[in-house]
Amino acid sequence: MLRSAAxxxxxxxxxxxxxxxxxxxxxxxxxxxxxxxVRMSVSTIEFAQGAERWRFTPLANLALLRADDVIPAALRNxxxxxxxxxxxxxxxxxxxxxxxxxxxxxxxxxxxxxxxPILVPPVAIGSMWKLMYNYDFGVFNQALTALGLxxxxxxxxxxxxxxxxxxxxxxxxxxxxxxxxxxxxEALPVDVLEAARxxxxxxxxxxxxxxxxxxxxxxxxxxxxxxxxxxxxFDEVYLxxxxxxxxxxxxxTLHLYKVFFEQNQxxxxxxxxxxxxxxxxxxxxxxxxxxxxAQG
Amino acid sequence: MDAxxxxxxxxxxxxxxxxxxxxxxxxxxxxxGLSVLAxxxxxxxxxxxxxxxxxxxxxxxxxxxxxxxxxxxxLFGRRSDFLANVVNSxxxxxxxxxxxxxxxxxxAYSLHRLRWPLWVSAGFLGWTLLFHMxxxxxxxxxxxxxxxxxxxxxxxxxxxxTHVTINLPMTVxxxxxxxxxxxxxxxxxxxxxxxxxxxxxxxxxxxxVVPGLVASGILAFIFSWNEFPIAxxxxxxxxxxxxxxxxxxxxxxxxxxxxxxxxxxxxxxxAVLLMALGQRFIVRGLTLGAVK
Amino acid sequence: MASVSIRNVGKRFDDVVVxxxxxxxxxxxxxxxxxGASGCGKSTLLRMIAGLEPxxxxxxxxxxxxxxxxxxxxxxxxxVFQSYALYPHLDVRENMSFSLKLRKRPSAEVxxxxxxxxxxxxxxxxxxxxxxxxxxxxxxxxxxxRAIVRQPQLFLFDEPLxxxxxxxxxxxxxxxxxxxxxxxxxxxxxxxxxxxAMTMADRMVVMNAGRxxxxxxxxDVYDHPATLHVAQFIGSPAINVWHGTLEAHGxxxxxxxxxxxxxxxxxxVLSAGTAVAAAFRPEHVELVADGPIEARVEVVETLGPETxxxxxxxxxxxxxxxxxxxxxxxxxRVRLRVGPAAIHLFDGASGRRLAVDP
Numbered sequence: 001m002l003r004s005a006a007x008x009x010x011x012x013x014x015x016x017x018x019x020x021x022x023x024x025x026x027x028x029x030x031x032x033x034x035x036x037x038v039r040m041s042v043s044t045i046e047f048a049q050g051a052e053r054w055r056f057t058p059l060a061n062l063a064l065l066r067a068d069d070v071i072p073a074a075l076r077n078x079x080x081x082x083x084x085x086x087x088x089x090x091x092x093x094x095x096x097x098x099x100x101x102x103x104x105x106x107x108x109x110x111x112x113x114x115x116x117p118i119l120v121p122p123v124a125i126g127s128m129w130k131l132m133y134n135y136d137f138g139v140f141n142q143a144l145t146a147l148g149l150x151x152x153x154x155x156x157x158x159x160x161x162x163x164x165x166x167x168x169x170x171x172x173x174x175x176x177x178x179x180x181x182x183x184x185x186e187a188l189p190v191d192v193l194e195a196a197r198x199x200x201x202x203x204x205x206x207x208x209x210x211x212x213x214x215x216x217x218x219x220x221x222x223x224x225x226x227x228x229x230x231x232x233x234f235d236e237v238y239l240x241x242x243x244x245x246x247x248x249x250x251x252x253t254l255h256l257y258k259v260f261f262e263q264n265q266x267x268x269x270x271x272x273x274x275x276x277x278x279x280x281x282x283x284x285x286x287x288x289x290x291x292x293x294a295q296g
Numbered sequence: 297m298d299a300x301x302x303x304x305x306x307x308x309x310x311x312x313x314x315x316x317x318x319x320x321x322x323x324x325x326x327x328x329g330l331s332v333l334a335x336x337x338x339x340x341x342x343x344x345x346x347x348x349x350x351x352x353x354x355x356x357x358x359x360x361x362x363x364x365x366x367x368x369x370x371l372f373g374r375r376s377d378f379l380a381n382v383v384n385s386x387x388x389x390x391x392x393x394x395x396x397x398x399x400x401x402x403x404a405y406s407l408h409r410l411r412w413p414l415w416v417s418a419g420f421l422g423w424t425l426l427f428h429m430x431x432x433x434x435x436x437x438x439x440x441x442x443x444x445x446x447x448x449x450x451x452x453x454x455x456x457x458t459h460v461t462i463n464l465p466m467t468v469x470x471x472x473x474x475x476x477x478x479x480x481x482x483x484x485x486x487x488x489x490x491x492x493x494x495x496x497x498x499x500x501x502x503x504x505v506v507p508g509l510v511a512s513g514i515l516a517f518i519f520s521w522n523e524f525p526i527a528x529x530x531x532x533x534x535x536x537x538x539x540x541x542x543x544x545x546x547x548x549x550x551x552x553x554x555x556x557x558x559x560x561x562x563x564x565x566x567a568v569l570l571m572a573l574g575q576r577f578i579v580r581g582l583t584l585g586a587v588k
Numbered sequence: 589m590a591s592v593s594i595r596n597v598g599k600r601f602d603d604v605v606v607x608x609x610x611x612x613x614x615x616x617x618x619x620x621x622x623x624g625a626s627g628c629g630k631s632t633l634l635r636m637i638a639g640l641e642p643x644x645x646x647x648x649x650x651x652x653x654x655x656x657x658x659x660x661x662x663x664x665x666x667x668v669f670q671s672y673a674l675y676p677h678l679d680v681r682e683n684m685s686f687s688l689k690l691r692k693r694p695s696a697e698v699x700x701x702x703x704x705x706x707x708x709x710x711x712x713x714x715x716x717x718x719x720x721x722x723x724x725x726x727x728x729x730x731x732x733x734r735a736i737v738r739q740p741q742l743f744l745f746d747e748p749l750x751x752x753x754x755x756x757x758x759x760x761x762x763x764x765x766x767x768x769x770x771x772x773x774x775x776x777x778x779x780x781x782x783x784x785a786m787t788m789a790d791r792m793v794v795m796n797a798g799r800x801x802x803x804x805x806x807x808d809v810y811d812h813p814a815t816l817h818v819a820q821f822i823g824s825p826a827i828n829v830w831h832g833t834l835e836a837h838g839x840x841x842x843x844x845x846x847x848x849x850x851x852x853x854x855x856x857v858l859s860a861g862t863a864v865a866a867a868f869r870p871e872h873v874e875l876v877a878d879g880p881i882e883a884r885v886e887v888v889e890t891l892g893p894e895t896x897x898x899x900x901x902x903x904x905x906x907x908x909x910x911x912x913x914x915x916x917x918x919x920x921r922v923r924l925r926v927g928p929a930a931i932h933l934f935d936g937a938s939g940r941r942l943a944v945d946p
Binding site for chain 2: 638660665674676744
């Protein structure tokens with residue numbers, strides 16, 4: 001009797017409690033750590049004989065921030081990386097999506113191939129390209145030598161390293177932009193396009209006046225997604241250059257990792273993390289406005 | 297006469313491919329072939345490198361004598377932990393996928409079926425979105441502190457929990473989209489037919505979102521398998537996952553390039569396998585939400 | 589089988605009252621049709637009976653048992669949905685046995701009942717198919733079968749025919765009605781189609797804006813609409829409505845229309861000066877040479893058995909049914925008459941029927 005009552009209760013409230021595990025997980029593993037970040041950001045944490053020692057030193061971390069001369073380089077590199085990589089990816093991805101839509105055969109193959117880079121471990125991509133960029137035997141320098149040109153120091157020359165890293169990111173993520181935009185192109189209302197043709201639109205007019213406006217929401221979404229993901233980039237760059245040579249490819253996330261786990265500055269790292277989160281929230285608010293505008 | 301013919305051809309072309317903007321001719325096909333090559337080229341190059349002796353890699357010799365010694369050394373070599381790393385990755389990815397699927401499916405169902413007050417549903421979904429946008433590196437610090445305090449540092453449990461957390465937003469959003477496609481009347485019919493709410497969920501709604509479960513499951517597994525920064529920061533040598541192992545390969549003073557290539561290929565296998573099995577589901581999963 | 593009694597039922601979503609004062613008694617074995625435009629609350633009422641929507645006020649009893657607090661599964665009702673809501677992952681046999689299996693009936697009995705129902709609905713050849721592999725009409729029959737096989741106390745139909753094409757709809761209409769005559773199962777049927785309501789109902793309930801406008805046998809409702817809304821909703825082509833004012837005339841009153849035309853009215857208890865709406869059906873418009881009102885033909889619609897003529901009567905679009913041998917062309921001048929007994933009068937403000945006879 002008691003059991004059936006319990007079953008009854010579980011059933012009636014089933015749809016309520018089913019949200020609970022997810023909420024609990026989020027509170028424990030994201031909300032609490034974020035609150036903890038605040039506490040850490042005003043502390044100095046040291047490990048002595050396996051035990052933590054926390055000291056309340058709100059100004060020390062700020063002083064570290066002011067003295068940190070990697071930050072300007074990291075910010076500059078990150079912004080350049082995001083802007084260059086994302087804009088190249090958007091242009092190539094959109095062009096490819098429009099191109100594939102017009103081809104009669106082979107769409108399935110293209111789609112299959114394009115998924116591959118998205119699913120491969122970013123670390124493996126980093127390692128692949130590290131081999132390909134190798135000065136002595138990488139495929140690029142082999143090709144240059146075969147053409148009688150001098151070999152290039154792809155990852156070790158300060159002027160070139162960031163662009164080499166950007167090229168890897170472009171290779172990695174053009175397929176993603178393509179997949180999103182291709183799905184959008186395929187979902188375009190065919191009758192509207194036909195109506196435009198009947199109304200006398202040329203191909204260029206059709207593209208500029210009908211298709212692109214209809215694709216705008218998908219383009220904005222892809223742009224937003226990619227900007228955020230590009231901002232989070234870590235794995236490949238860690239593999240390829242770890243920020244070098246010097247600070248030439250130092251990115252915000254790489255620097256954060258080094259502060260936390262190479263310099264063991266947990267408190268200062270927390271301060272940086274908070275600043276980063278604040279920056280992203282600000283970007284999201286602006287981005288949301290952009291999506292709203294784009295959608296109507 | 298000529299003009300008439302031209303018009304006819306243009307009309308025929310328009311009906312054949314209404315979306316053809318860029319011409320759709322041989323030029324487009326060539327460009328496509330090129331981009332496919334550009335994507336596959338690096339894979340092909342690394343694949344051949346993985347079958348080469350170190351000396352053949354250095355000389356760039358072609359043709360070369362293939363060898364499987366790189367794979368043998370990576371997987372079974374005395375100084376290599378790689379096989380243990382693969383096992384670790386499999387355990388962590390499987391466990392975190394199972395947990396995240398359960399938790400996220402329940403949450404998505406609850407959000408979909410109940411008229412939660414706005415602050416609950418919007419708050420929850422907004423938080424998942426925000427968390428998804430933040431570099432995971434910002435939270436690894438506090439996780440490190442908390443897991444050390446709990447004695448969970450350098451355990452698989454810590455990896456499983458964090459991987460569940462990072463995959464939760466995507467899985468919730470995906471499952472929510474799939475639940476939305478199940479007409480509410482079907483579950484209502486089950487209730488009228490005599491189901492309790494839990495039964496209606498289990499016997500009717502859940503079977504209908506199996507494609508969603510497959511898509512989210514494959515993606516969650518792959519993203520957990522691929523995950524690098526958390527595994528790098530929260531584990532030591534023994535519990536390292538495949539990506540961490542590859543990073544160590546790449547950073548050794550005397551790099552074994554052939555083995556590095558072989559390890560990268562092995563790390564790529566699950567993705568390729570799962571993609572072959574569930575391509576249809578994955579494409580839907582990856583593009584869902586971006587296109588209405 | 590069971591009767592249903594609905595007492596003073598109302599429904600609020602948050603603070604918005606969407607339904608109130610619903611009182612309805614459905615007799616055992618009766619076929620009741622709830623009809624109204626979309627958004628009138630008919631589907632919500634049906635879902636409240638099924639237990640899919642909470643009841644804000646009032647009481648619903650099925651077979652004498654109050655069901656307000658009962659889960660849908662405890663009410664012993666079967667429902668046919670507009671979208672059919674077949675379980676896509678189960679074949680036809682499994683769809684039909686689902687509820688019986690949930691009730692833990694022996695499998696031999698389940699099999700027998702499903703087979704018998706399949707024969708009734710001519711579904712034998714489809715039992716192994718999934719819903720996806722069925723046509724619209726077949727899905728509809730499976731949905732019916734899933735309801736019938738349970739032998740519930742009460743059948744609920746939520747616009748079950750509206751997704752079928754016009755021809756099939758007419759066939760299924762007759763089939764459902766025939767089935768009901770055989771099973772004599774208490775049924776509540778929701779539709780927005782007044783033809784379905786007229787042809788299928790023992791009694792029909794016309795709903796509007798969350799209220800019941802009228803309950804009655806189809807012909808009674810047709811002949812004596814309680815409100816102007818009901819008069820306009822029931823009947824196709826729609827009833828003609830002329831707005832005017834009552835004026836004393838001899839012993840009684842007559843209707844004065846804007847423009848000066850007048851119409852004789854039956855009855856004598858109405859007071860002069862009232863603004864009214866006079867409504868009369870197309871079949872009551874007589875085109876006769878000595879009619880008191882002049883009109884001009886605008887459109888002629890020939891349907892075969894009958895012809896409808898749309899007339900311009902001093903700016904008022906008016907429909908008349910005429911014999912097919914009558915040859916009229918747009919632009920023709922005609923004169924018309926409406927028999928006083930055929931005119932329904934409604935209050936110009938409230939739309940309620942005005943009593944003509946004392």
